[in-house]
Amino acid sequence: MGYALDSIDTKILAMLQNNSNRTTKSIAEALGMTTSPVFERIKKLEKEGYIKKYVAVLDNKKIGLKLTVFIGITLQGHTRSYLEKFVKEINNFPEIIECHRVSGNFDYLLKLVVEDIEAYETFIISKLTLLPYLGNVQSLITLSTGKETNEIDLSRI
Amino acid sequence: MGYALDSIDTKILAMLQNNSNRTTKSIAEALGMTTSPVFERIKKLEKEGYIKKYVAVLDNKKIGLKLTVFIGITLQGHTRSYLEKFVKEINNFPEIIECHRVSGNFDYLLKLVVEDIEAYETFIISKLTLLPYLGNVQSLITLSTGKETNEIDLSRI
DNA sequence: ATTTTAACAGAATAATTTTCTTTAATAATT
DNA sequence: AATTATTAAAGAAAATTATTCTGTTAAAAT
Numbered sequence: 001m002g003y004a005l006d007s008i009d010t011k012i013l014a015m016l017q018n019n020s021n022r023t024t025k026s027i028a029e030a031l032g033m034t035t036s037p038v039f040e041r042i043k044k045l046e047k048e049g050y051i052k053k054y055v056a057v058l059d060n061k062k063i064g065l066k067l068t069v070f071i072g073i074t075l076q077g078h079t080r081s082y083l084e085k086f087v088k089e090i091n092n093f094p095e096i097i098e099c100h101r102v103s104g105n106f107d108y109l110l111k112l113v114v115e116d117i118e119a120y121e122t123f124i125i126s127k128l129t130l131l132p133y134l135g136n137v138q139s140l141i142t143l144s145t146g147k148e149t150n151e152i153d154l155s156r157i
Numbered sequence: 158m159g160y161a162l163d164s165i166d167t168k169i170l171a172m173l174q175n176n177s178n179r180t181t182k183s184i185a186e187a188l189g190m191t192t193s194p195v196f197e198r199i200k201k202l203e204k205e206g207y208i209k210k211y212v213a214v215l216d217n218k219k220i221g222l223k224l225t226v227f228i229g230i231t232l233q234g235h236t237r238s239y240l241e242k243f244v245k246e247i248n249n250f251p252e253i254i255e256c257h258r259v260s261g262n263f264d265y266l267l268k269l270v271v272e273d274i275e276a277y278e279t280f281i282i283s284k285l286t287l288l289p290y291l292g293n294v295q296s297l298i299t300l301s302t303g304k305e306t307n308e309i310d311l312s313r314i
Numbered sequence: 315a316t317t318t319t320a321a322c323a324g325a326a327t328a329a330t331t332t333t334c335t336t337t338a339a340t341a342a343t344t
Numbered sequence: 345a346a347t348t349a350t351t352a353a354a355g356a357a358a359a360t361t362a363t364t365c366t367g368t369t370a371a372a373a374t
Binding site for chain 2: 005013016017018019020021048049050051052053054055056057058059060062063064065068070072087090091094095096097098099100101102103104105106109113138139140141142143144145146147148149150151152153154155156157
């Protein structure tokens with residue numbers, strides 16, 4: 001795979017995962033190094049794809065999107081071409097932020113973020129149920145969220 | 158709620174959501190403005206909490222965490238104190254990156270990221286099933302992911 | 315033992331962030 | 345309607361950071 005991470009790399013990743021606006025200077029100080037090697041390591045981590053991107057995490061509720069819903073879906077047919085079409089359609093719905101093909105009691109698990117229950121119902125009626133080959137659809141409405149992050153614990157790798 | 162977003166704010170948020178390392182200068186140019194008002198708006202969006210944090214998004218697979226699993230859980234008792242304890246316990250497991258209390262066929266939906274099926278099994282056996290009051294546990298193993306993002310479509314607010 | 319390579323330190327430069335002052339436009343008050 | 349506050353923006357200056365470059369050291373390879 002071309003490149004192995006050492007403990008300095010994982011520490012850098014851990015810090016940038018937690019706050020990507022942290023300066024290389026501050027990271028370097030935390031590691032007892034100077035800025036140049038830290039800078040070079042970060043660039044390498046970006047180039048090699050360990051760091052995919054840098055993003056601002058917004059407060060969905062404050063923006064007016066107060067409801068997160070998970071939807072488990074089974075399809076009636078499983079032909080390859082249809083599965084691909086399904087995923088493609090799904091990607092056009094701006095409400096959907098995750099779409100996983102899963103094994104277990106569903107074929108797909110979706111995660112979506114909408115304004116409220118009403119917007120959710122509109123989505124179901126005027127978008128989701130229009131898709132063909134749809135089998136069972138089961139919604140899990142989020143009541144509260146104890147934890148929701150992208151941050152991976154890197155102490156275990 | 159103290160502050161209403163105008164169209165310039167949402168454009169800034171959209172850009173930072175997509176790439177938080179984009180310079181204020183570049184954002185300002187895209188908006189036909191100078192850097193200072195854009196800078197001030199960003200600081201305001203941070204201060205007011207619309208922007209929660211800035212993070213580096215890592216490639217989990219490259220780091221060796223190749224498996225994402227969703228777990229639906231029902232509990233046998235629903236006393237408030239126990240629910241709180243459950244969430245607290247869950248937060249101590251580094252594998253778990255999301256924990257939602259939901260309505261529907263489960264009480265909780267968890268999302269976790271682990272190395273592989275073996276690590277997943279270890280988690281189930283030596284961590285999850287040790288929790289008391291556990292009822293039904295149903296796992297959805299991710300086979301492939303069509304979409305997985307935090308980026309909210311802001312054109313609809 | 316010699317060469318090569320990779321990682322780091324330190325300094326210099328380029329670019330960006332951040333602060334400050336001034337101006338224009340809008341809203342509020344009398 | 346005139347005047348006064350407020351707010352948002354522009355522009356310039358200062359401070360900090362990112363980025364590049366050069367030289368050095370240590371480790372790895374030959």
